């Protein structure tokens with residue numbers, strides 16, 4: 536590769552939504568010399584490209600709700616600002632609750648959401664049935680819904696940010712795996728790739744489920760674990776209403792949302808062992824589809840179009856790390872979004888840019904998402920993880 540640079544001001548490792556958004560937000564603030572490295576032949580083939588595209592305000596912690604309150608409007612404006620259509624749909628999320636303990640926890644979550652201006656609604660089983668008749672709700676006690684939750688296209692978001700960043704001068708490379716990182720006596724980083732080495736003052740770890748492996752290269756332990764999650768898409772379901780929402784059977788971590796003329800559905804295996812295996816677990820798919828047909832009987836008439844597995848990037852408290860790592864000057868992490876990071880990609884990249892350029896994030900108070908919280912026992916558990 537003849538145009539492969541030898542130096543850069545900032546190297547970003549990973550071309551998923553976090554790396555792409557960080558590159559764009561740094562470039563739009565005037566940073567000229569950025570290199571983004573992606574190991575795959577295309578951008579967004581990691582967790583971002585495998586994800587369900589769900590975007591929501593319904594979280595259980597203030598920081599996640601606030602991240603959504605900035606990030607989702609950025610997705611609403613994406614086509615105008617970035618010049619790329621992303622198929623934003625406001626179909627609403629519908630959380631189905633089937634036991635009293637969940638209802639009690641969701642009452643607290645909804646109170647928090649209301650206090651922050653997110654007007655989540657409670658629905659009775661009758662109202663759920665009226666709004667979404669195909670769902671079987673005999674065992675459902677209540678549901679919550681918020682009209683502005685919905686969907687967007689992950690590939691469009693990554694492609695849009697990468698193209699906009701490149702227009703602003705960012706050099707980005709696919710097929711460019713980082714294979715090692717050396718730290719010089721002057722504190723600089725030399726990043727090894729098969730195309731050559733690049734030296735820079737700053738590196739950003741945006742490697743998603745692989746972030747801990749990158750961090751090992753600089754001797755910093757990162758509590759981010761890869762966990763397989765899988766889903767499938769169905770053949771057309773002509774009886775499906777046009778306003779079918781993103782339905783989540785919360786106790787079972789089972790979900791459905793409209794995809795083309797059919798549905799996309801997934802169910803998280805609570806016993807899935809951590810690891811980098813991205814093959815589809817066919818046994819789990821059977822368990823998943825039995826539960827799915829039980830909840831939405833019309834699925835029995837559907838065939839499968841495609842199925843795939845990807846990796847969640849799980850931290851001990853299901854919140855990300857967005858920080859300059861205090862133990863190593865010039866080393867930044869934006870990773871560990873624990874299975875709901877696509878929707879927070881836009882704001883996370885902006886906050887990372889603020890930290891790099893100004894020393895601290897100002898648009899949202901993310902002091903609780905620091906690296907040191909794990910060692911210092913300041914975990915902030917998110918309940919609404921699917």
Ligand SMILES: Cc1cc2nc3c(=O)[nH]c(=O)nc-3n(C[C@H](O)[C@H](O)[C@H](O)COP(=O)(O)OP(=O)(O)OC[C@H]3O[C@@H](n4cnc5c(N)ncnc54)[C@H](O)[C@@H]3O)c2cc1C
Nearest residue numbers: 549551552553574581582583587589713743845876877878
């Ligand atoms: C099945 C599934 C469903 C999901 N559903 C949703 C959802 O509905 N809504 C939502 O908001 N989130 C969802 N998520 C989570 C979301 O996909 C992630 O939180 C988010 O995409 C993380 O983005 P990222 O950029 O950190 O990681 P990634 O997209 O994985 O990007 C990291 C990149 O780093 C690259 N990389 C790794 N190692 C190296 C290396 N050595 N050198 C160079 N490059 C490297 C990888 O190839 C990858 O492209 C889902 C995830 C999965 C797996």
